[in-house]
Amino acid sequence: MERSGTRMTRMDGTALPLRGDDIDTDRIMPARFLRVVSFDGLEAHVFEDDRRAVAAGGRLHPFDDPAYAGATVLVVNRNFGCGSSREHAPQGLVRKGVRAVVGESFAEIFFSNATAIGLPCVSLRRADVAALQGLVEQEPGMRVSVDLAAGEVRAASHVWPASMPHAAREAFVSGTWDATALLLDNLDEVRRVADRLPYVTGF
Amino acid sequence: MGDTLLKKVWERHAVRRLPSGQTQLFIGLHLVHEVTSPQAFDMLRMRGRRVAFPERTFATVDHIVPTDGQPRPFADAMAEQMMAAVERNCREFDVRLFGLGHADQGIVHVIGPELGLTQPGMTVACGDSHTATHGAFGAIAFGIGTSQVRDVLASQCLAMDPLKVRRIRIEGALTSGVTAKDVILAIINRLGVNGGVGFAYEYAGSVVGAMAMDERMTLCNMSIEGGARAGYVNPDATTFAYLKGRPFAPGGEAFDRACAWWRSLASDADARYDDDVLIDGAALRPMVTWGINPGQSAAVDERVPDPAALAGAEGESAAEALAYMGLEPGAPIEGTPIDVAFIGSCTNGRLSDLRAAAAIVQGRKVSPRVRALVVPGSQRVRRAAEREGLHEVFRAAGFEWRDAGCSMCLAMNPDRLQGRELCASSSNRNFKGRQGSPTGRTLLMSPAMVAASALAGEVVDVRRLQAEGV
Ligand code: SF4
Numbered sequence: 001m002e003r004s005g006t007r008m009t010r011m012d013g014t015a016l017p018l019r020g021d022d023i024d025t026d027r028i029m030p031a032r033f034l035r036v037v038s039f040d041g042l043e044a045h046v047f048e049d050d051r052r053a054v055a056a057g058g059r060l061h062p063f064d065d066p067a068y069a070g071a072t073v074l075v076v077n078r079n080f081g082c083g084s085s086r087e088h089a090p091q092g093l094v095r096k097g098v099r100a101v102v103g104e105s106f107a108e109i110f111f112s113n114a115t116a117i118g119l120p121c122v123s124l125r126r127a128d129v130a131a132l133q134g135l136v137e138q139e140p141g142m143r144v145s146v147d148l149a150a151g152e153v154r155a156a157s158h159v160w161p162a163s164m165p166h167a168a169r170e171a172f173v174s175g176t177w178d179a180t181a182l183l184l185d186n187l188d189e190v191r192r193v194a195d196r197l198p199y200v201t202g203f
Numbered sequence: 204m205g206d207t208l209l210k211k212v213w214e215r216h217a218v219r220r221l222p223s224g225q226t227q228l229f230i231g232l233h234l235v236h237e238v239t240s241p242q243a244f245d246m247l248r249m250r251g252r253r254v255a256f257p258e259r260t261f262a263t264v265d266h267i268v269p270t271d272g273q274p275r276p277f278a279d280a281m282a283e284q285m286m287a288a289v290e291r292n293c294r295e296f297d298v299r300l301f302g303l304g305h306a307d308q309g310i311v312h313v314i315g316p317e318l319g320l321t322q323p324g325m326t327v328a329c330g331d332s333h334t335a336t337h338g339a340f341g342a343i344a345f346g347i348g349t350s351q352v353r354d355v356l357a358s359q360c361l362a363m364d365p366l367k368v369r370r371i372r373i374e375g376a377l378t379s380g381v382t383a384k385d386v387i388l389a390i391i392n393r394l395g396v397n398g399g400v401g402f403a404y405e406y407a408g409s410v411v412g413a414m415a416m417d418e419r420m421t422l423c424n425m426s427i428e429g430g431a432r433a434g435y436v437n438p439d440a441t442t443f444a445y446l447k448g449r450p451f452a453p454g455g456e457a458f459d460r461a462c463a464w465w466r467s468l469a470s471d472a473d474a475r476y477d478d479d480v481l482i483d484g485a486a487l488r489p490m491v492t493w494g495i496n497p498g499q500s501a502a503v504d505e506r507v508p509d510p511a512a513l514a515g516a517e518g519e520s521a522a523e524a525l526a527y528m529g530l531e532p533g534a535p536i537e538g539t540p541i542d543v544a545f546i547g548s549c550t551n552g553r554l555s556d557l558r559a560a561a562a563i564v565q566g567r568k569v570s571p572r573v574r575a576l577v578v579p580g581s582q583r584v585r586r587a588a589e590r591e592g593l594h595e596v597f598r599a600a601g602f603e604w605r606d607a608g609c610s611m612c613l614a615m616n617p618d619r620l621q622g623r624e625l626c627a628s629s630s631n632r633n634f635k636g637r638q639g640s641p642t643g644r645t646l647l648m649s650p651a652m653v654a655a656s657a658l659a660g661e662v663v664d665v666r667r668l669q670a671e672g673v
Contacts, residue, residue: 113348
């Protein structure tokens with residue numbers, strides 16, 4: 001069997017709150033940085049245009065705010081990662097040091113891309129996300145714990161119920177999030193399915 | 204109780220249930236392009252793997268391709284490196300490539316259907332979110348990321364969660380000037396940009412039944428913009444007529460047998476849906492986006508909304524959108540001045556789109572303040588349009604006539620907005636910075652609306668021009 005991912009049950013670290021619904025992958029990783037043949041170095045361009053725009057307004061984007069330096073838990077809002085299927089977006093986040101994303105909801109392709117590279121995305125209720133973002137903004141160094149095994153996110157004295165689709169949670173907890181090995185161990189069966197399909201056999 | 208097409212196709216492609224509860228699904232057609240594949244091929248190399256089904260894998264180049272006839276090597280060294288990588292990978296792994304200079308090169312979602320590669324009842328995957336386009340044929344088509352591209356290359360399979368099916372019936376008949384693009388923009392407006400999460404959309408009803416294949420592709424193309432992983436239309440006589448005689452479609456008697464199989468896969472009349480939505484086609488009007496996601500739209504004769512009048516989060520994102528777009532609450536959509544007009548993309552870069560736009564511009568002139576370009580979706584589309592003389596119509600009006608590619612749909616090739624330019628665009632995404640300038644602005648609309656707006660130099664209601672007898 002090939003490597004299929006390490007077991008991931010709990011991610012602890014400081015958090016980085018990133019507010020906004022419907023943040024698309026063009027914003028996470030602008031398209032001009034997709035002109036590459038490797039994912040290396042993408043961390044430099046995470047939210048680059050948003051960060052420039054915020055800086056031009058004389059403010060600090062959370063990714064440029066020293067208060068959140070070294071954060072490993074990204075806290076987002078609704079429908080995070082919508083739009084383009086570019087895996088460059090979660091790849092850039094992981095290379096930037098993000099180990100878990102907590103939010104109200106995630107776009108499906110972003111979620112499966114993140115899962116495939118070992119970046120868990122867990123959902124909290126809308127009000128709980130807002131509470132967590134507020135807490136972290138008040139006290140940036142606060143430890144946040146994303147507990148996949150227990151299905152909880154914890155910070156200070158708070159414990160919030162966290163959800164994740166069953167299959168993804170299983171994959172992280174059992175260390176099988178890299179699907180390739182699973183998909184490869186029955187190629188004969190795959191060929192049998194193919195050979196039953198009229199368009200494969202030429203009708 | 205009958206079954207949906209989704210269920211029938213899913214069951215025929217299911218290899219097994221994985222321990223996680225997901226399904227290992229065989230992929231009948233894997234389409235590859237230069238942006239999301241190089242890392243996948245590298246991962247394959249690192250693991251010492253080959254492509255499992257090279258005969259079911261096809262590649263083309265579209266995103267980074269310059270559309271103004273730039274010869275190799277490209278002036279842009281990064282683009283040249285990507286082009287060289289896809290060429291080397293396809294050679295090394297025996298994948299058929301419709302590369303630069305090939306008569307069949309074009310946007311991946313345009314060439315799959317026009318070559319007859321995309322067929323009813325298939326599962327299709329591509330490292331591109333607009334893969335749902337292929338659902339127009341009654342295929343189940345998924346956009347995937349690069350790690351999944353690796354998986355499909357290595358195993359021809361994906362691990363997929365089951366999908367629910369929402370049937371969206373558009374009944375009645377569209378009125379003049381209203382197109383498939385307006386239908387899908389109206390659907391996304393109504394159901395929301397994340398309304399489709401967990402669903403495949405089945406588009407049905409008399410409006411869809413009357414649509415040609417190009418229009419059905421436009422409809423399915425933007426399913427992802429509504430959050431749906433896949434979208435499809437049940438195959439029918441229109442589908443079969445389109446496929447007949449295409450290079451990769453079955454020929455002779457096999458075609459008749461294929462039609463029988465294809466027909467059997469359509470959703471049964473008594474199929475059960477997880478959700479059902481009814482839309483009155485006759486009430487739809489030409490749509491224009493005013494915001495920074497494809498759900499933020501209005502009919503062309505409406506006004507820009509007032510964020511203060513919208514509830515909670517919707518109001519907040521509308522306020523953010525209007526600040527970015529520089530549009531005033533309450534201002535009429537019609538009359539918004541534009542700087543650029545772009546006709547093309549996998550949404551609206553097909554022959555019928557170019558015909559519709561040409562019919563509007565025929566004998567007229569693009570406003571002097573507008574930079575206007577038409578980019579056919581494929582070399583086949585380009586040649587067909589030129590045979591009809593459409594390129595002359597566009598050029599005479601002041602449009603640039605380009606070579607096939609994604610062009611100004613996204614910021615990966617030389618075609619880009621400059622500064623805060625505002626673009627009337629037939630593409631599919633109006634995200635911040637999408638068209639190549641970090642402050643550039645996009646108004647999504649149908650190709651005919653883009654054409655009409657290019658002439659006027661501002662957003663106009665195409666029905667007005669049509670009423671004048673264009
Ligand atoms: S035309 Fe636009 S949306 Fe379509 S494949 Fe190209 S870049 Fe993607």
